[in-house]
Amino acid sequence: xxxxxxxxxxxxxxxxxxxxxxxxxxxxxxxxxxxxxxxxxxxxxxxxxxxxxxxxxxxxxxxxxxxxxxxxxxxxxxxxxxxxxxxxxxxxxxxxxxxxxxxxxxxxxxxxxxxxxxxxxxxxxxxxxxxxxxx
Amino acid sequence: xxxxxxxxxxxxxxxxxxxxxxxxxxxxxxxxxxxxxxxxxxxxxxxxxxxxxxxxxxxxxxxxxxxxxxxxxxxxxxxxxxxxxxxxxxxxxxxxxxxxxxxxxxxxxxxxxxxxxxxxxxxxxxxxxxxxxxxxxxxx
Numbered sequence: 001x002x003x004x005x006x007x008x009x010x011x012x013x014x015x016x017x018x019x020x021x022x023x024x025x026x027x028x029x030x031x032x033x034x035x036x037x038x039x040x041x042x043x044x045x046x047x048x049x050x051x052x053x054x055x056x057x058x059x060x061x062x063x064x065x066x067x068x069x070x071x072x073x074x075x076x077x078x079x080x081x082x083x084x085x086x087x088x089x090x091x092x093x094x095x096x097x098x099x100x101x102x103x104x105x106x107x108x109x110x111x112x113x114x115x116x117x118x119x120x121x122x123x124x125x126x127x128x129x130x131x132x133x134x135x
Numbered sequence: 136x137x138x139x140x141x142x143x144x145x146x147x148x149x150x151x152x153x154x155x156x157x158x159x160x161x162x163x164x165x166x167x168x169x170x171x172x173x174x175x176x177x178x179x180x181x182x183x184x185x186x187x188x189x190x191x192x193x194x195x196x197x198x199x200x201x202x203x204x205x206x207x208x209x210x211x212x213x214x215x216x217x218x219x220x221x222x223x224x225x226x227x228x229x230x231x232x233x234x235x236x237x238x239x240x241x242x243x244x245x246x247x248x249x250x251x252x253x254x255x256x257x258x259x260x261x262x263x264x265x266x267x268x269x270x271x272x273x274x275x
Contacts, residue, residue, distance in 0.1 A: 075253075095251035097230070101261045108256035109240070 047081050147193040150210040
């Protein structure tokens with residue numbers, strides 16, 4: 001129970017919650033949850049918890065089951081018993097052996113691919129200048 | 136004191152047809168007894184840039200920090216250890232381990248298990264755990 005002290009909000013193991021929740025600090029889910037969770041702090045889905053939810057937070061730690069997309073501005077920690085069925089977007093992620101994922105991952109990649117074409121056009125310029133000088 | 140002998144043979148699974156067969160521990164390549172196609176058994180280590188169509192082996196694929204594989208897909212039996220860059224789909228019966236400076240970008244990553252170190256970058260569909268379907272007419 002002492003571990004729960006760092007979490008301002010705890011959804012107990014016998015709770016069955018449907019709806020949208022938003023927190024400013026940390027939250028821990030031990031029971032069943034359906035809907036969406038938004039937090040500026042840490043969200044922990046504990047072992048045995050079952051979330052059918054979209055989770056957006058700074059830090060997300062998963063030991064239970066999440067069915068839905070998750071988005072972390074900082075990091076996602078997937079522990080050995082963690083299961084995520086859905087897309088994951090995060091700046092950083094750690095995943096332990098034994099955890100499972102089924103979904104698209106975008107970890108630490110912005111997905112912007114325009115820099116290469118910019119450099120290649122820059123490389124072309126001196127050649128064009130040389131050709132003009134020869135003429 | 137008699138020393139316990141290590142098993143002289145190992146079981147491999149053909150990455151082309153899924154058939155299981157036994158080979159010597161020293162085997163580097165062989166012919167699959169079911170599909171009769173040549174298969175690579177040895178471990179592969181990539182230390183530099185390697186552009187290929189398919190990187191296939193029944194062994195393990197290791198990509199060092201300076202290694203970079205650009206391929207359609209990587210198929211291997213004993214898993215992938217990556218400290219560098221992979222731009223390819225990964226299909227393995229083993230475990231995939233991505234180091235802190237690893238980058239994986241591909242259509243799909245399918246493996247028995249996946250370990251991601253803090254700092255690794257991923258972009259693509261991940262299906263873990265994944266098990267290759269058993270071949271229909273497996274040789275007995």
